Amino acid sequence: MLAKRMNDIGGSPTSALIAKVAELRGAGENIISLNVGEPDFGTPAVAKIAGIKAICDNFTKYTPSPGILELRREISKKLERDNKVIYGMEEICATVGAKQAIYNSLMALVDEGDEVLIPIPCWVSYTDMVRLAGGTPVFVSVCEDYALDLDAIEAAITRNTKAIIICTPNNPSGAVYSRDSLERLADLACKHDFYVIADEIYEKLIYDKDCEHVSIASLGDSIRDRTVTVNGMSKAFAMTGWRIGYAASTRTIIKAMKAIQSQTTSATNAIAQKAAIDALRYGDQDVHLMVCEFKRRRDYVVKRIEELEGFTCRLPQGAFYALVDVSNVIGKQTANKTIQNSFDLASYLLDEAKVALVPGESFNIKEKVRISYSNSIENIDKAFNRIEIAISKLR
Numbered sequence: 553m554l555a556k557r558m559n560d561i562g563g564s565p566t567s568a569l570i571a572k573v574a575e576l577r578g579a580g581e582n583i584i585s586l587n588v589g590e591p592d593f594g595t596p597a598v599a600k601i602a603g604i605k606a607i608c609d610n611f612t613k614y615t616p617s618p619g620i621l622e623l624r625r626e627i628s629k630k631l632e633r634d635n636k637v638i639y640g641m642e643e644i645c646a647t648v649g650a651k652q653a654i655y656n657s658l659m660a661l662v663d664e665g666d667e668v669l670i671p672i673p674c675w676v677s678y679t680d681m682v683r684l685a686g687g688t689p690v691f692v693s694v695c696e697d698y699a700l701d702l703d704a705i706e707a708a709i710t711r712n713t714k715a716i717i718i719c720t721p722n723n724p725s726g727a728v729y730s731r732d733s734l735e736r737l738a739d740l741a742c743k744h745d746f747y748v749i750a751d752e753i754y755e756k757l758i759y760d761k762d763c764e765h766v767s768i769a770s771l772g773d774s775i776r777d778r779t780v781t782v783n784g785m786s787k788a789f790a791m792t793g794w795r796i797g798y799a800a801s802t803r804t805i806i807k808a809m810k811a812i813q814s815q816t817t818s819a820t821n822a823i824a825q826k827a828a829i830d831a832l833r834y835g836d837q838d839v840h841l842m843v844c845e846f847k848r849r850r851d852y853v854v855k856r857i858e859e860l861e862g863f864t865c866r867l868p869q870g871a872f873y874a875l876v877d878v879s880n881v882i883g884k885q886t887a888n889k890t891i892q893n894s895f896d897l898a899s900y901l902l903d904e905a906k907v908a909l910v911p912g913e914s915f916n917i918k919e920k921v922r923i924s925y926s927n928s929i930e931n932i933d934k935a936f937n938r939i940e941i942a943i944s945k946l947r
């Protein structure tokens with residue numbers, strides 16, 4: 553009955569986990585969520601007020617497919633100011649979240665049989681989006697510290713390589729790719745003639761002074777012309793539900809993406825576009841406060857992980873996740889079963905400690921779990937106390 557393309561496509565595992573947590577809470581369980589992929593902060597007041605004003609002004613109709621000019625102008629200014637790349641109005645398309653920007657990029661670039669390189673661990677949706685576009689995902693391991701492994705990338709390039717999807721700062725590892733590694737990737741992309749889809753949605757969430765976000769498109773005209781820069785309002789401005797993302801690239805690629813968008817979602821939400829304009833103009837102080845709080849939590853989470861028997865992690869430099877190595881716990885026994893993988897461990901911690909975290913399998917990596925610190929220090933503290941007790945019961 554269903555189309556053949558659905559044979560390989562599953563729903564997002566992180567969304568499924570969120571649904572399960574909601575169900576358990578509905579049944580009265582006191583679950584602490586360390587699984588969520590969205591900031592637990594409110595949307596900046598400036599954005600909320602702009603949204604309310606848009607409704608009162610009846611700014612509630614269809615907009616042009618790539619978004620209203622005022623928004624694209626603001627995005628263009630932001631990209632020039634923060635990312636050192638100049639994009640004109642015809643080179644920017646606002647989308648229904650960064651997710652649609654990535655999907656539309658793939659639909660615009662990928663033909664049946666094309667290969668798309670994906671460094672792993674990777675965000676849950678890239679793989680199925682590549683498949684939906686008719687392409688073949690080709691997974692490439694990263695280095696032990698989660699930096700890009702340029703040798704592995706070069707070795708994976710074939711005549712069919714059409715693109716690579718990179719995410720920096722990275723979900724789930726928290727790694728921030730160095731300028732040097734991005735320069736080397738840019739050289740490979742130009743030499744072997746493939747595109748880069750650069751997912752920069754966590755750009756603002758970086759915690760150490762010696763760590764900078766570099767947009768690969770800023771590294772020269774040749775790489776700019778083969779990059780789709782993806783970003784959005786969800787993470788930096790705590791606006792996940794407003795659904796505003798954007799893509800910036802060449803006129804040709806953006807024209808194709810606009811065509812796809814005009815035939816599918818028409819455009820993203822008019823009210824949210826107005827809210828995004830004011831968030832981009834006046835929301836920096838809110839972002840700053842959120843980053844300070846995330847840094848405090850990151851340091852606390854890493855300390856607690858290091859104190860836990862059998863758990864280790866590298867210091868995440870960005871995003872709001874810690875990817876924890878749990879290989880020392882795999883093979884241990886609960887009261888009635890063996891923990892065979894990180895999926896089993898996450899299930900055990902959900903049942904026993906009432907703490908939700910995401911198993912590494914969701915990100916194509918084994919023996920790891922992702923802990924999100926998008927929760928209060930009090931809840932994080934409680935969650936780790938519970939995890940400690942649950943882990944001490946393993947034999």
Ligand SMILES: Cc1ncc(COP(=O)(O)O)c(C=O)c1O
Binds near residue numbers: 589649751753792
């Ligand atoms: C790496 C990454 N890219 C893109 C997205 C999607 O963001 P948006 O809400 O803008 O669609 C997410 C959301 O979790 C993400 O983690």
